[in-house]
Each structure stands twice: as C-alpha cells, then as structure tokens.
Amino acid sequence: MRVYKLKPLSICDTNSYIVISEQNNAVLIDAPADAEYILEQLELYGAELKKIFLTHGHFDHIGAVADLVEKTGCEVYIHPLDKPKLTDDSGMLANHFRVRGHKKYTGEVKVFTENDILRLDELEFDVLDTPGHTSGSVCFICGDSMFTGDTLFARSIGRTDMPDGNMVAMKKSLMKIADLDGNLKIYPGHMSQTTLDEEKKYNYYLADAMRML
Secondary structure, eight states, X not given: OEEEEOOOBTTTTBOOEEEEOTTSEEEEEOOOSOHHHHHHHHHHTTOEEEEEEOSOOOHHHHTTHHHHHHHHOOEEEEOTTTGGGGGOTTTTTTTTTTOOSOOOOOSOOEEOXXXXXXXXXXXXXXXXXXXXXXXXXXXXXXXXXXEEEXXXXXXXXXXXXXXXXXXXXXHHHHHHHHTOOSOOEEEESSSOOXXXXXXXXXXXXXXXXXXXX
C-alpha cells in the first residue's frame, strides 16, 4: 500500500489522500476540489482511480466528486446519513460559507455501515462510525493507517457547532478512537499528519475521552 497526501485544496485547505494498491489501482480519501490536479497526481503516481471514500459530506470534502466520476467512472462511497449532503447546498454547508461555483453530485452512490469492510484489490478499509462533526462522519482504517476526516486532527478535533454537529456524539466517537490498539498513523482532513500515540498523549480532547473509558 502506498499513501500520498495531496496539497490542501478548497477554500478550507482540506487534505485528501491517494491510497494505491499493488495493482496500481487507487482509492481517493475525500475529494475537496480541483479534479484536474487530482487526476494529474494520479497520473504522476501511475495509478488509476477506482473508488472515492468520503469521510463526510461537507462541500470541502466532496467538491471534486462529480468531475472525477465523469472523467474516470469511479465509484463513490459515503455513510447513508451524509448521502443527502451530496445534493443539498445547505447540508454540505455551501450556503453557510457562501461558496460559489461548487458542484453537486447526483450520480450513483454506494453506502456502508460500521460493520462493512470496503475493499480494493488487497486493500481492506474498516469503517469506524464517528458522528459528531456530522451525523454521518466516519474514519477509515487500512493496515496501520487511519483516515480521520474532520473527526480527529493533530492536537484538536472537528467543529461541532455547525448544522448537524453534536458534541455529545463527538465525545462518544473520541472514546471509540481512544480505545483503539496500536500506534496508527493518523491522516486527518485538515492540518498535519500525526499518530494515535501522540494524540493520546498531547490531544486534550482525546486524553479526556480516555479518562471516560
């Protein structure tokens, strides 16, 4: 498995990641914006985009989905509670942030639950339901890597004060993450990469969740 972090995209400087299998097929974790740039990076790494896994449905994580599907025919996966955001300006927060020029995605979508394992070639992604930032927020765990979207950041967490956010749910999600074994590499939706051990030690919110276990 090869993991490549793309440059921050959208007005929110959102992270996205290309995960490449041994057969040079790729999963894209979130698709913030600028489909042309993402396609250029896929070509640079010699990979073919097969699937997009969305950590949640806010505009800065889904903005390039429609264009990427149009150009590659890739599949799109999202939690059922966040699926409506793909076509709803208010739900995806485009109205909240007064975003212009964004594109909704009205095509085929595959949904999943926490009990599912999403696969591409030898890659297996475990789904971890982590509501709080949104009701359908998730993390994806593949090998020793966890893609946390806007649930867990380096030394911080995602906002819960916007529509569909819930701090009580976020605390429960953080308890679930704090209970995970192993020093997972954390690839967040914003800011820098970190590790689970570092966050258990230095992240106030995760440390607080550990005390509630």
